[in-house]
Amino acid sequence: VSRIAVVGAGAVGAAVARMAGDRGHEVVGLADSTGAVVDADGIDAEATLERKRETGSAGDRAVGALLEADYDVLVEATPTTLGDAEPGFGHTKRALERDRDVVLANKGPVAERYGELQALAEASAGRLLFGATVGGAIPVLSTVREFGVGDVDAVRGVLNGTTNFVLSRMAAEGLGYDHVLAEAQDLGVAEADPSFDVEGTDAALKFVILANVLADGDREFSLSDAAVEGITELPGSALELAGEDGRTVRLIGEATRESVEVAPRLVPENGPLSVSGTRNIVQIETRTAGRLHVSGRGAGGEETAAAVLADVDRLDPR
Amino acid sequence: VSEGSGRGTAHEEEVESYTVRLELADRPGELLSALAPIADMGGNLLSIYHERGNLTPRGRIPVEVDLECPPGRFEDVVDALREAGVNVIRAGHEAYGERATVLLVGHLVDTDLSDTLSRIESCTAASVLDFSLSAPEGTDEVSSARVRLAVADGRTDRAIDRVREVAEEKDLRVVTPLVSGGEP
Numbered sequence: 446v447s448r449i450a451v452v453g454a455g456a457v458g459a460a461v462a463r464m465a466g467d468r469g470h471e472v473v474g475l476a477d478s479t480g481a482v483v484d485a486d487g488i489d490a491e492a493t494l495e496r497k498r499e500t501g502s503a504g505d506r507a508v509g510a511l512l513e514a515d516y517d518v519l520v521e522a523t524p525t526t527l528g529d530a531e532p533g534f535g536h537t538k539r540a541l542e543r544d545r546d547v548v549l550a551n552k553g554p555v556a557e558r559y560g561e562l563q564a565l566a567e568a569s570a571g572r573l574l575f576g577a578t579v580g581g582a583i584p585v586l587s588t589v590r591e592f593g594v595g596d597v598d599a600v601r602g603v604l605n606g607t608t609n610f611v612l613s614r615m616a617a618e619g620l621g622y623d624h625v626l627a628e629a630q631d632l633g634v635a636e637a638d639p640s641f642d643v644e645g646t647d648a649a650l651k652f653v654i655l656a657n658v659l660a661d662g663d664r665e666f667s668l669s670d671a672a673v674e675g676i677t678e679l680p681g682s683a684l685e686l687a688g689e690d691g692r693t694v695r696l697i698g699e700a701t702r703e704s705v706e707v708a709p710r711l712v713p714e715n716g717p718l719s720v721s722g723t724r725n726i727v728q729i730e731t732r733t734a735g736r737l738h739v740s741g742r743g744a745g746g747e748e749t750a751a752a753v754l755a756d757v758d759r760l761d762p763r
Numbered sequence: 764v765s766e767g768s769g770r771g772t773a774h775e776e777e778v779e780s781y782t783v784r785l786e787l788a789d790r791p792g793e794l795l796s797a798l799a800p801i802a803d804m805g806g807n808l809l810s811i812y813h814e815r816g817n818l819t820p821r822g823r824i825p826v827e828v829d830l831e832c833p834p835g836r837f838e839d840v841v842d843a844l845r846e847a848g849v850n851v852i853r854a855g856h857e858a859y860g861e862r863a864t865v866l867l868v869g870h871l872v873d874t875d876l877s878d879t880l881s882r883i884e885s886c887t888a889a890s891v892l893d894f895s896l897s898a899p900e901g902t903d904e905v906s907s908a909r910v911r912l913a914v915a916d917g918r919t920d921r922a923i924d925r926v927r928e929v930a931e932e933k934d935l936r937v938v939t940p941l942v943s944g945g946e947p
Contacts, residue, residue, distance in 0.1 A: 601941070678905075682897035683866050683938065686909035689895070690864060697941055711864060711940040718941070730943075 447761045450474045450511050452536050453522030454494070454503050456746030457550045457577070461520050461753050462490040468754050470761075474511040477503040478523070481511040512539050518757055522550040525650065527668060530557040537562065537573070544570035548756040550577040550749055556650040559657040560665040572760055577752035579651045580604055583741040585727050586658060587755075592731050594661050599730040601699040604651040606723030606744050607635045607642035608676050608696040612709070613721040616684045616693045622676075634723055644675035645707045648698045652707060655700035663702065671705035679709060687711055693719055778831045780809060782888060782915065783841065784852040786823040794826065800843035806832040809885065812921070823850070829888055859890065859913040863942075865926050866909055869935035872902040880910065882929045888915030889922040 447470045451458050454477035465472050474483040475493050482493050482504030497503045512519075519540035523533050530553030537554050540547045542565070549555060554562050555575045566573040579585045585604075589597050603609050607629060614625045626643070629635035641647050649671045656666045676696055687693050693714045698707040712718050717738050720726045725743025728736055742748045787793045794811070801808055809829040819825055832840060844851050867879070880891050889912045898906035914922045923939050930937040 599943075679936075679938075680868060680905055680907055682899050683868050683907040686895055686897050686907050687866060687938075690909060690911075692864065692940075694866070694938055709938050711866060711938055 446471055447757050448473045448515070448517045449520055449757065450476075450514060450516035450518070451520045451522060452476045452508065452511065453520075453524070453551070454497055455522065455524065457749045457753065458520070458522035459494050460746040460750035461522060461550075462488075462494065464747070464750050464754060465757075466490065468758070470754070470757060473516050474514050475503050476506075476508045476511045478508075480504045481506040481508050483511050483514045485515060512536060513543075516545060518546045518548055518760060520548050520550065520753055520757070521554075522753070525552045527553065527557060527646075530554045534558055534562070538565055541565045541569040541571045541573065546571045546760045547573050548577070548753050548760070549573070549575040550753050552578045552647075552650045552654060555657065556653040557667045559654075559667070563662065574756040574759060575654070576756045577749050579654050580725055580727060580739075580752075581741075581743045581745060582748035582751050583725060583727065583739050583743055584752075584755075585655070585729075585739060588729060588737065588739055589655070589658060592729070592734070592737075594659055596732050597659060597729055598732060599699060599701045600652070600655045600659070600727060601697060601730070602718055602727040602738075603648075603695055603720060603725050604698055604727065604743055605642055605645075605648040605696060606725060606742075607639065608645075608648070609720065609725070610634050610723045611643070612676060612679075612684070612694055612696065613719075615679075615681055616688055617721075619681060619685065621681045622678055640677075643677050645673040645696060646675075648696060649673045649705065649707045652698035652700040652705045656702070656705045659700060660702045666705055671707060673706075674708040676709050688714065691715075695719060777833060778807070779834050779837075780829060780831045780888070781837055781840075781855065783828045783830065783844065785826045785828060785844070786819055786821075786850040786852055787826055789818075789822065789824055796847070797826075797844070797849045798828070800847050800849075801828070801830055801840055804832070804840045804843050805836055806830045806840045825852075859888070860916045861914040861919050862892070863889075863912045863914055863919050863922060864909060864940055865912070865923065866907060866938035867926075867930060867935050868907050868938070869905060869930075869933070871896065871906045871908050871935065872898065874933040874935065876908065879929055879933060879935070883910070883912070883922075883926050888918050889913065889925070 449470050449472050451462050462472050462475050471487045479502040482488050483506050521533050521536050533551040534554040537547050576586045611625050653666045691714050692711045694709050695712050697710040726740040728738050812827040892911045892913050894908050894910045896908045
């Protein structure tokens with residue numbers, strides 16, 4: 446049994462708090478940006494989330510109180526931020542300094558400050574896992590690790606469901622970019638401000654994390670090292686022309702030990718990377734076993750929470 | 764949607780394109796003197812490609828020269844190069860065995876599509892097989908084109924780099940093919 450402290454009470458943090466009990470773990474605290482609830486005997490996740498819905502805050506205690514509480518694993522699920530990656534980086538740092546394990550769902554620290562993060566983890570008795578940051582429930586990082594980082598030359602594919610939904614629907618229905626984006630917003634597939642997704646930033650962060658893992662300390666990547674091009678205002682006529690030739694366009698990322706790139710690319714309509722809707726797919730280029738494909742739901746509260754809890758289980762094998 | 768096809772090179776005499784791989788000493792003026800025999804023998808220089816930073820084990824600079832000339836004159840060009848003391852590594856007719864499709868998006872008509880295509884062709888071992896233009900909003904608005912290229916063997920990356928360069932100069936968006944990993 447791991448005693449878990451969850452920082453961040455959005456879709457992922459809330460789902461971790463709800464699902465942890467069924468996986469045999471105990472949640473000793475939950476914090477959002479306004480406050481925290483802390484209980485060494487375990488909190489009531491449903492009651493806390495109900496309170497958050499009613500009052501807008503998870504609890505009356507300071508977030509710092511949860512960071513200083515007695516727990517085994519900190520689950521960092523605050524929103525991804527760029528640049529200094531705060532507050533996620535600070536939370537992670539504090540936990541590692543206290544020799545606690547950390548499981549990240551927040552991409553910011555791993556994409557923007559990988560070197561510092563690894564140095565903190567090396568100096569700590571606590572361990573650091575971040576499988577949920579790449580591909581939600583799809584086992585991307587664990588597959589790369591199980592193959593051995595040295596055996597993997599490249600990881601490429603689709604790691605953003607919003608843009609994949611927009612492109613595949615534009616191609617299938619012959620609709621324009623703005624029309625499909627508005628639909629995606631109605632369906633909750635795209636956010637009110639979709640720029641993080643459609644400009645390629647979200648996908649780029651995931652491929653930056655993959656490049657950091659592949660480079661294995663020989664080189665450090667952050668978002669500014671990635672060549673990123675999004676799908677904003679791509680005209681329907683481009684997808685139509687691609688379709689006439691048996692091809693389609695997908696937002697494809699690629700990470701190697703040397704580079705990170707995200708851009709709309711032409712791919713065969715029936716090729717492995719042309720998944721439809723919000724589905725994600727990753728192609729892992731291995732030396733010993735050729736190409737592997739892993740596909741599934743790359744985002745969502747429960748999907749990502751499942752990946753977080755898989756990491757928690759890895760830290761506490763039973 | 765209008766369809767077009769690749770333009771053949773119209774000269775008085777039938778010409779074909781060839782690639783010559785040279786190795787040059789790292790001295791000023793070396794390239795210029797190496798190229799002189801090509802024009803002297805009636806060849807037309809298409810492009811010169813030098814992979815920056817790449818040196819041969821003997822410290823020489825590898826250079827690829829694309830040229831066109833009548834088929835009967837090519838051997839004369841190579842002989843003239845060798846007589847001038849240029850180290851010719853390999854010379855021959857390029858097999859345009861590779862195919863690459865790219866999409867161009869933007870103000871294609873305003874930026875002179877025909878010029879765009881010929882510039883893609885001019886500096887790489889690539890020739891435009893065909894293109895389709897789609898301008899549903901009219902030619903004053905953003906339009907799209909699909910361009911299919913025949914590329915000399917092993918030089919698809921280089922051809923795509925050239926497409927990117929030309930597109931950047933003309934402020935066009937380019938969607939390039941995923942060369943590795945896209946096929947079923």
